[in-house]
Amino acid sequence: MLKAWRTIATQTDEQALQAMAQDSMNNTAHSTLQVMKRNSDLAVFDPSKISVAMSKAFIAVEGDSANASSRIHELVDQFTQNIVDTFVRRLPAGGIVHIEDIQDQVELVLMRSGEQKVARAYVLYREEHARLRAAKEQGIHKPHPSINVTHLDGVRLPLDLGRIETIVSEACEGLAGVDKKLILDDALKNLYDGVPVDGVSTALTMSARTLVEKEPNYSYVTARLLQDSLRREALNFLDVAPEATLHEMADLYPKALIAYVAKGIELEHLDPKLAEFDLVALGQAIKPENDNNFTYLGLQTLYDRYFIHSNNVRYELPQVMFMRVAMGLALNEANRTERAIEFYNLLSSFDYMASTPTLFNSGTRRPQLSSCYLTTVPDDLEGIYGAIKDNALLSKWAGGLGNDWTPVRALGSYIKGTNGKSQGVVPFLKVVNDTAVAVNQGGKRKGAVCAYLETWHMDVEEFLDLRKNTGDDRRRTHDMNTANWVPDLFMKRVFEDKAWTLFSPSDTPDLHDLYGKAFEARYEAYEEMAQNGQIKLSKQVRAKDLWRKMLSMLFETGHPWITFKDPCNLRSPQQHVGVVHSSNLCTEITLNTNRDEIAVCNLGSVNLAQHVTESGELDVDKIRNTVTVAVRMLDNVIDINYYAVPQARNSNLKHRPVGLGIMGFQDALYKMKTPYASEAAVIFADRSMEAISYFAIQASSDLAAERGRYESYEGSLWSQGILPLDSLSKLVEARGAQFIEVDTSSTLAWDELRQQVLAQGMRNSNVMAIAPTATISNICGVSQSIEPTYQNLYVKSNLSGEFTVVNPYMVHDLKARGLWDEVMVNDLKYYDGSAQPIDRIPDDLKELYANAFEVEPRWLVDAASRRQKWIDQAQSLNLYISGVNGKKLDVTYRMAWFRGLKTTYYLRAMGATSVEKSTVSRSTHNAVSSSIEPVAAPVAAPAPAPKPVRDEFELAGEGAAVPLACSIDNPDCEACQ
Template sequence: MNRMVINRDGVREPIDVDKIREKLIKGCEGLDINMVELESHIDTIYQENITTKRIQESLINLTVSMTNFESSHWTNVGGRLLMMEIEREVYHGRGYAYNDFYKTITDLCKNDLYDNRLLDYTEKEINELNKHMVPDRDMNYDYAGANMFVNRYLTKYRGEVWELPQEVFMAVSMMLSLNEKKDRVEKVKKFYDVLSQKKISLATPILANLRVPNGNLASCFISAVDDNIESIFYNVDSVAKISKNGGGVGVNLSRIRGKGSVVNGYLNASGGVIPWIKIINDTAVAVNQQGRRAGAVTVALDTWHIDMEQFLELQSENGDQRGKSYDVYPQVVVSDLFMKRVEENQNWTLFDPYEVRKKYDVELCELYGDEFEDIYRTLEKDESLQIVKKISARELLKEIMKTQIETGMPYIFFKDTANRLNHNPHRGMIGNGNLCMESFSNFSPTKKFTATREDNIGISKNTLGEVHTCNLLSLNLAEIEDIELEEISILAVRLLDNTIELTKSPLRESDRHNELYRTVGVGAMGLSDYLAYRYLMYEESAEEVDKLFEKIALYTLKGSALLARERGQYKLFSGSSWDRGIFFGKEKQYYIDNSEIANEWAEVFEMVAAYGIRNGELTAVAPNTSTSLLMGATASVNPVFSRFFIEKNQKGAVPRVVKHLNDRSWFYSEAKKIDPKEYVHVMSKISRWITQGVSMELLYDLNKDIKAKDIYDTIMTAWKTQCKSIYYTRTIQKNSNIVREKEECESCSG
């Protein structure tokens, strides 16, 4: 008896066993698995009148359930079957699949799904690009990557998927090349190849928004709030606009007067920063990221601020619930002086920024280094100051540590280190880090708010500050060959520089920052894959990692110098450290005397002296926990949590498998088995070659004999080895293997 299925049109027809087998052969091709094992389960999924779609879904679920440590390639079969199913759905939905890219573009532009600028390309050019497209690259995704691609990035129309993965990469590449003056189609092909071969991973805003109308491409924003009601609510409005467009926001609150400070001449009238944080918190919740999730905001406060102790209680379970803000991400801004006081077990003094400003005409949060230390010591001697509190520096750090273990936060930003290595100190300073602590540059508050009226028209004016703005991508070290590193690093800088002209920023201050600095952030993922492939253990690889990221620093800098020759240098280049011949805190002679690639450094020093560079900031290493799944690589520059595990969520189970599990599994060092101080040592090697920062995540296994001193020593090691920031603190809870997780900012996930 023929077994009957119901096809897409609702018609009963005999099951086509040959077609199923053909898909299974393609799904298993080249993989170290036995297809017969899968075929033997086919009978178990058949039900009377089952749909063809349901059969395909059941086959995919079978491959997922069959994935284990010994047979990890079943997840690749699942990914391939899912991609084949999506191609089938697209074919039935819009009437064609691959091989008619011109029709794809015209149809999607007509339905406002694609940016009409794609039609700047001629039909002849698009047909040439169609021939360059490689549909079989869809087969390079495991189930986790394919599942993410389908559900997060493919454009949908009337609830159905309406584009295919290789079309995504080609359309994005076309947008990236819109403003190229020479060989535009060839540039498209180059961008397409590195994206579709997973050598470069784009941050979520670029991959999701670049080909759609009016999409924001920037990942990271940081603003500063001045100490007045106009600035406070202006920044609340800015948080709403950024969140609406899918960006992650950092907000510096250190200028706001503390609790008990003067308001309109009345002492004890100020409620301090905590009430304003609650408003920011509620704004982030109310204005979600394009319907996907609540907005993501980190609020930053300097450790000398009089409200610091209350700030540390923002997310703790104890205390007055009216002072809690559970949807923001607190970070503390730490000076070298504070860390020295901790080390020497000395007192630390908290001040009210308003009182300091009124008496000394100085904005304490805008100072760092010797200038900060001089005025801070003067303030400590001033007995006339009224809003002052002396505490133990070490006890304050203990409170920070305690809160980190309980909540994963606050993040820590080492302000003096970041500003000491800032390449643009001639124009300002860096007040704190962004949402994922990897992206930061100069920023300043908008000031001088005035409002006038002309008849029935209200006119508001202000003096624009600068909102740090950065577009991100990651080099996928799991896929890049050593011989390709220079070319792809240079191409990555060009790619990101192109996005600056294409993006639609939600803020004028963001546009201004882009115009002045042209900040980009080339990052990295797949470091653990890179090391395992070379039979290197993570915790023993500090010197190898140091050399790798030195090359990335050199090549990205070279790429920006080449762009400067072609397009001009960034506006604030003159007077910068780059202009003065100081790269990463060191002059040319250091590289000549100490680097194994001294000749290449000498060449780049000459290029920068001749042409300048195109981008004020070049590199930033994001956590990219989610998009590393898409790329089939380990996240960021971190060790893996586990070589193999099944991630279970509301949508089902997803196997998480490292790239080289079959032949190099034991060279994947698991984070829970690495001493956090050894991890920090590797991070410090990377950080010294990054112009911005690295999302350094600490992990403590509380099942081990972890003492407060171990955590203290790890933080002190991070400071002493010149790390710029500490991102999230994860813990493995006692008597379990479960890590207390956090939600990642999608914007930084590239």
């Protein structure tokens, strides 16, 4: 030691000799000492390591200046010698000293010497090293120097910087325009010592989420970061692993599936039959990389509303959920494991997505997989309340409801049993409304029902007022949907400006079951009887006046929707065994109903965006494969399904209808660089739906050859070789050529398909219907159904929260032209996501990225008309109208009828002005701005009748700033969810 040699130099020779002898003894003694490390290894006792540790503590307190350095060296030498002497005295013959004992002596010496601050620094140094050692023992090789994380078991460990760097790196893999350092730096600013482990995931997720408006790919990054906490929650519950990265899931997903099935059966959530599958093979078939396909909105929606949970702990993971759905749909297959893998591949790739009830309940102990139920309410008290009870039972298991109320007698009608007068339909509808609120689809989403009434019903005028916020609240239904069931004869009377007569169905019961020319003849006979006094309860109105009120209420309240009775029946394949009396909750299902049959439909949607090639061509071969498997899955639903009421089971097994639809139509147009408001888009709507129709009919016919025809096949249009395209002629004949204009072109081998259907039959009475797909399109990250883009940049609100939605196609194109920057983001915010007012955006991109309110409704109607010729049911067609007024509504809805549409859905109307923006950083546009002018030519009235004068179709508040009749992001709206 240095101090020993300095002492020797100043002492006498004798003293020096004594000191040297003593020092030699000490050196000999401590040289025989050994140190036991914490891992039980032995090492030579080295005093210099004690000196280094104390020096660090002194420097931490006093700094490393020249003056301080001299003092520190002296004290460290002295204290080190004292510690060495202590152990030499204890073990003069040498021995083993534990490392913790040495550190305890260092603390003791510092405290006894009055160096409390240094002692504290040494204690902190010692604790830090203990923390780092513990971290390494836990596999943390890059611990944060100051932030500890509180894990689920309460243990605090250093934040693993290495792990979160891996998580963020994985989240950014393969995505252009994202910066992992930006996410990490921002997230670390929001962490604190003791943060819960899920708080780390949340900080990362929120940091990425704030960047979505600048780069849409951050939505994928956010979703991948969210999965970190999802995996932790599920894998812990299943006792598979405490946590996992995406790459680790390749090994863990197979284990998780086996554990999940066992736990789900134990908790009585899953069907015990799932254990009969080859779970090892299914686990190996899972594709963890498909987790990367989710946007943030899609994954959060799954987590909040679809994953199976126990005491609010979600123990289902995305790919496990898709496998559970696939297994549930393959239960009755002979080669169930192979079919489950086939179904899983279709679902997890987002090429096709099953409907929400199927995703909710497939593979569970109560597999209510069907989406829609249609009922007819009879005209007696027992039947009315029986129908309301059926509504409750069907709604409990997540079914959407369409009720036909036309048979119920009108207000003032005679009641023979009591010799009194009826209160009409409206009081019963109030009960239906409250039932839907009380039985809210099993607590998973708001109960939803739609009441239909034919336009000749005496109560129709009060029916139109049901959604108003004024008037007697006992005669209002604020929570349910309503729809007009409009005969062709009424529309003809509107065009011809003639009178229209209202009746009670108790006086005209057969009108309910008549359509086409038979309806016209009988209706006119009843009118004559009313004029002769043979029918006492009737009312004559001007058809245009009633039409105007229908449009006014649609504008004011968003209801009742306008649907058309005759095309639904004249083109129905099942007209030989009944009548279509209404559509469903979302106006795409057109099936027969009566007192003994509740129509059921099972839905799923092809993701059209996934079937457009890199070169912008429709991939017909892929459509064939997707549709063939999808129709098989839908047919399986019918046999597996849980039926809450016997009338639904009887009807579904007898007719076996399914509804295959599409979503991502707008995305497909973007990939093809085709504006929605263009003839090319209309042609694409035609050709794409033709392909889906062709292969869906072919698939159902092939299933008939394999499994047998549906029971009521004989006598159907199918059995006569009449396909949906052919049924158009029935509508034209019945309506009259002057009242309809439809395209009948085709490109595929339809004659061959007709012969196949005649030879093999059909497995399903109905095969196609285009649903709104509001939630499942969110899951797949594409535009819903056949909708144009709502806005290019907006915040969507639904039951899962608020999400920034940016049009990724537009951003990509603007980046390619060097136009995407902070100013562009700000401009889009200011102009409500519209590209039209922004001068920097080229005209071709403005045309391509026109939003829903900038596309004239004629293009939506034309495209829908082209699809409708191929569809044996209907389509949920939302109509967007900017600067709405009565004349625009009149022309649009007349055009919908004139083009042969069966139904329409929500009206989404935007007023002529928009309010001033107060949250956008802008210095030059702080004023009320005019609405954007349409980019397409104005619609010409298609009808031959004279144009109505403007005064007849003005709406209250025309030209004022008005909200949407139905907000696209309304969390209470079935179509928005």
